Amino acid sequence: MSGIEIAMMIGGMALINLAIRWPVYLFADHVRFPRIVERALAFVPVTVLTAIIVPMVLYPVEGGDIQLSWRNPYLIGAIVAAIVSWRWHKLMPTILIGMAVFFAARWALGV
Amino acid sequence: MNDKTQTDRTIWSEIGRGLLATLPVMISAFPFGLIFGALGIAKGLSPLAVMSMSLFVFSGSAQFVAILLLGTGSGLGVIWLATLILNLRHLLYAATLVDHVRHLNQIWRFGLSAWLTDETFAVMERRYRIEGDAPYAHWYYLTSCLGMYLNWAFWTFIGIVLGTQYKGIEKWGLEFAMVVTFIGIVMPALRSRPYWVAAIVAAVVATLGHALPFKLGLMLGALAGIGAGLALQEIKRRNAASEVA
Numbered sequence: 001m002s003g004i005e006i007a008m009m010i011g012g013m014a015l016i017n018l019a020i021r022w023p024v025y026l027f028a029d030h031v032r033f034p035r036i037v038e039r040a041l042a043f044v045p046v047t048v049l050t051a052i053i054v055p056m057v058l059y060p061v062e063g064g065d066i067q068l069s070w071r072n073p074y075l076i077g078a079i080v081a082a083i084v085s086w087r088w089h090k091l092m093p094t095i096l097i098g099m100a101v102f103f104a105a106r107w108a109l110g111v
Numbered sequence: 112m113n114d115k116t117q118t119d120r121t122i123w124s125e126i127g128r129g130l131l132a133t134l135p136v137m138i139s140a141f142p143f144g145l146i147f148g149a150l151g152i153a154k155g156l157s158p159l160a161v162m163s164m165s166l167f168v169f170s171g172s173a174q175f176v177a178i179l180l181l182g183t184g185s186g187l188g189v190i191w192l193a194t195l196i197l198n199l200r201h202l203l204y205a206a207t208l209v210d211h212v213r214h215l216n217q218i219w220r221f222g223l224s225a226w227l228t229d230e231t232f233a234v235m236e237r238r239y240r241i242e243g244d245a246p247y248a249h250w251y252y253l254t255s256c257l258g259m260y261l262n263w264a265f266w267t268f269i270g271i272v273l274g275t276q277y278k279g280i281e282k283w284g285l286e287f288a289m290v291v292t293f294i295g296i297v298m299p300a301l302r303s304r305p306y307w308v309a310a311i312v313a314a315v316v317a318t319l320g321h322a323l324p325f326k327l328g329l330m331l332g333a334l335a336g337i338g339a340g341l342a343l344q345e346i347k348r349r350n351a352a353s354e355v356a
Contacts, residue, residue, distance in 0.1 A: 005187065007228075012191050024224070041202055045306075046297055049293040051328070056286070085295045098287075
């Protein structure tokens with residue numbers, strides 16, 4: 001992308017963010033969400049973030065084959081991080097332990 | 112907390128408490144900012160562009176996805192659409208907090224909405240739930256916003272400096288930090304069966320669709336997951352209602 005396109009990308013993203021975040025407060029005296037929409041939006045973080053990371057973990061090489069094996073350090077690190085997070089609900093230990101296991105697995109497997 | 116301490120609180124006391132409550136999430140956001148800065152440089156963006164994203168977009172997940180999409184050669188439209196979908200959750204955040212900002216003037220409302228993040232939402236939702244409202248509670252809110260903002264900008268800058276000095280930083284596997292950070296956000300959010308089903312459906316559909324152009328697998332996965340989770344939740348709700356009836 002050219003410099004102008006990058007600037008357009010950033011400007012557009014900033015405007016889109018504002019267009020989502022601002023109106024509810026701006027029209028605070030009038031807004032009321034339909035219940036069904038509120039309930040659907042509650043699923044957004046969980047689904048979007050999962051949809052981003054799972055293919056990254058299973059396809060560590062861009063354009064490569066799926067790697068559903070213990071020789072995939074991304075998969076090992078992700079599984080350990082998920083267990084740590086599920087058990088203790090703490091972000092920092094999840095990040096640190098997940099990264100440590102990932103780097104250890106990469107080193108041990110020589111990949 | 113009794114009502115007396117609430118109404119007696121000065122602006123400075125609200126600012127101090129807001130900072131104290133926000134410090135833990137600032138610490139947990141720092142590797143994210145650092146990695147964003149380094150990854151942006153590794154993906155070939157200029158330091159100015161990377162810094163501008165953190166200063167003007169100020170949305171971690173959208174910023175990460177944008178540089179990821181840039182790497183796959185996606186167009187502007189796809190990146191904007193991803194930003195839109197990724198940030199739809201802010202409608203829910205705003206809907207949850209709006210009762211506490213309704214009395215403020217439009218300048219305050221603008222600032223408190225533009226600077227809202229997942230982390231500040233979590234801090235403020237907890238504050239209002241546990242301590243209730245107070246005359247200067249919006250200073251607590253503003254402090255939390257600014258703490259997150261300055262923290263994000265500072266660590267993006269450090270990441271840019273490191274990313275510029277160490278070439279090949281993208282081969283260190285730093286991208287994996289995004290994976291573990293998102294895992295650390297998602298796992299505690301899986302609070303009932305519909306959320307588990309939503310996440311699993313999203314994962315399966317996104318994986319099956321990973322080769323689709325323009326990261327459409329991501330969008331399809333998210334929409335399928337939302338649909339599945341919502342459907343299951345509604346079925347449970349109706350069953351519960353019919354049992355009561």
